[in-house]
Amino acid sequence: MRPILMKGHERPLTFLKYNRDGDLLFSCAKDHNPTVWFADNGERLGDSSRLITGSADQTVKLWDVKKGEELHTFKFDSPARSVDFSIGDKLVVITTDPFMEKTSAIHVYRIAEDDDEQSDEAVLVMRGPNGRINRAVWGPLNKTIISCGEDAIIRVWDPTTGEEIMSTKDHENGHKKPITSLCLSADKSHFLTGSLDKSAKVVLGGGQEASHVTTTDHRAGKFEAKFYDKILTAEIGGVKGHFGPINALAFNPDGKSFASGGEDGYVRLHHFDPDYFHIKL
Secondary structure (H helix, E strand, C coil), X not given: CCCEEECCCCCCEEEEEECCCCCEEEEEECCCCXXXXXXXXXXXXXXXXXXXXXXXXXXXXXXXXXXXXXXXXXXXXXXXXXXXXXXXXXXXXXXXXXXXXXXXXXXXXXXXXXXXXXXXXXXXXXXXXXXXXXXXXXXHHHCCEEEEECCCCCEEECXXXXXXXXECCCCCCCCCCCEEEEEECCCCCCEEEEECCCCCCCEEECCXXXXXXXXXXXXXXXXXXXXXXXXXXXXXEEEEEEXXXXXXXXXXXXCCEEEEEECCCXXXXXXXXXXXXXXXX
């Protein structure tokens, strides 16, 4: 499985996401320049028209994908941590970090069909919980919002009332340390989480803290994305190559490829070999 190396960022990668067609890949990095890539060979353009990004500069920006133009800027009083479009793209959920005397928060905005009519007024704001909220996503049919973060608790919210419906607070099998990532399955029937307690279910990226990595480290180039069978929880393989910790991972919706983004500033695009689809455990 020979990767395609895409060098378009000057700083470490922070997030990767495929569009729903699986033919475009969006990447974000600390260089402040969101980038869109062809997920295969560049021969076909997808139907995606809008992209939304969040930043530590306390803004969230809505973009026109085909023109590369900024359409609207939502301004906050603290850094924005995560963003997620609802199914149908009419709503977006945004999380902001604790800052000064402000607590973490989950914001819901309506996305206007006409860009000139976009409102800066949130439909709903849910304050708390303690610590940073690292991820918030829409549940099935947009009936819930699922969040997780530094307090190691997964919470499910009602996006209409803002009430907390359920959580893993008292669940004995919950995570023991901060949850760093959350991803729903393609059919929205279940989701997977990754945590600093070193537990995850399907694919996880790893490595040392960036501050501990040097150019003379004997493991340079060996930072690995590991694959697991999510039913049997058995490891089925791994892919090495990054020269630093892996900060972002994304599977193509068609299941035939995945992308990884590292502290080294590279996006590595991997198309699975035929053998991958016939792995025997």
